[in-house]
Amino acid sequence: MLVRQAANVLELMEYFARRKRPATLAEISDDLDWPRSSTFNLVGTIAEKGWLYEPRARNGYYPSPRWLMLARTVADAxxxxxxxxxxxxxxxxxxxxxxxxxxxxxxxxxxxxxxxxxxxxxxxxxxxxxxxxxxxxxxxxxxxxxxxxxxxxxxxxxxxxxxxxxxxxxxxxxxxxxxxxxxxxxxxxxxxxxxxxxxxxxxxxxxxxxxxxxxxxxxxxxxxxxxxxxxxxxxxxxxxxxxxxxx
The missing domain is CATH 3.30.450.40 (GAF domain)
Known part of the structure; x- marks a missing residue:
């Protein structure tokens, strides 16, 4: 069974891995073919938890170094x-x-x-x-x-x-x-x-x-x-x- 919200988080990270630069809510929504409201809610939640940040004001979101720290901890274990x-x-x-x-x-x-x-x-x-x-x-x-x-x-x-x-x-x-x-x-x-x-x-x-x-x-x-x-x-x-x- 596919849990769509969980799949969307992973898809978002794969999107950034391909893009390699910040993306606005509109760009994420358009590129991933997600509804604007769903994109706003998902990105807002992930940013609130500290996993996304805005490198420059109003220039889009990008994954924070927290992902790398977590991945290293998991891999090292x-x-x-x-x-x-x-x-x-x-x-x-x-x-x-x-x-x-x-x-x-x-x-x-x-x-x-x-x-x-x-x-x-x-x-x-x-x-x-x-x-x-x-x-x-x-x-x-x-x-x-x-x-x-x-x-x-x-x-x-x-x-x-x-x-x-x-x-x-x-x-x-x-x-x-x-x-x-x-x-x-x-x-x-x-x-x-x-x-x-x-x-x-x-x-x-x-x-x-x-x-x-x-x-x-x-x-x-x-x-x-x-x-x-x-x-x-x-x-x-x-x-x-x-x-x-x-x-």
Whole structure:
């Protein structure tokens, strides 16, 4: 269920991230296609709480440094270790494809760290992007770290939408995928959620968290290379194992 007021706050911050300069109430309303009254109420409330300010009188609003302070405090309390980012960077360099770390968020896998491929045709991804846990190799690499009982609880929340003919659409199909991946040594996908995208994913043990690491790119370049990509991931994870364990 989408709570519109909460979504609007997040949309407003994404708007400022794109705009990179102050905006008046009229500009916010027009650019985001919000009613003027709703814009006035929302912006006024956020400003009253100290999260927006006016850099110059009557020249528009802009997020205050309070956002940065909060984000730093939250990130410092549960950081990804430097070794994890170094691993992602090295894998992206050796495979030439977009590489990311993800965690479970409801019935989705959310990206916590991303290093994009330098190819002009690539998987475009950024931190905060979400993919369905049932329709992605990165999601299943998280699911395999849960007990059967925990997975059943997650399955009950999934709508099992079919995004393509390759999307697993039942709990039984997911369990079959997990068994096959256990024999293979890695999770894999092909156009399950995003057309013409192939991926390879593995669990990423970092401290107490259930994370996964995925390498994904166009099927034309990545589909037949999935075993090779998995070997690169596994070799580099062995190299970084001690650093990750000590983080």
């Amino acid at each position: 549960e950081p990804l270790p430097d070794a994890a980012h170094a691993l992602v960077t090295e894998i992206a360099d050796q495979t030439g494809e977009t590489t990311a770390i993800a965690a479970l968020a409801g019935t989705s896998a959310i990206f916590l760290d991303v290093v994009e491929s330098t190819h002009s045709v690539r998987y475009f991804a950024q931190i905060g992007d979400r993919v369905p846990v049932h329709a992605s190799s990165v999601g299943r690499a998280i699911l395999e770290q849960h007990s059967p009982e925990e997975r059943k609880a997650i399955y009950r929340k999934i709508k099992f939408e079919a995004f393509s003919h390759t999307t697993p659409t039942t709990a039984e199909a997911i369990e079959d995928e997990l068994r096959e991946a256990a024999e293979r040594g890695y999770q894999q996908s092909s156009s399950e959620y995003i057309a013409d995208l192939a991926g390879v994913a593995v669990p990423l043990p970092v401290q107490h968290r259930r994370l996964s690491l995925v390498v994904a790119g166009p099927t034309s370049r990545c589909l037949m290379r999935r075993p090779e990509t998995a070997a690169i991931i596994q070799n580099l994870m062995q190299r970084f194992a001690s650093e990750l364990a000590s983080s």
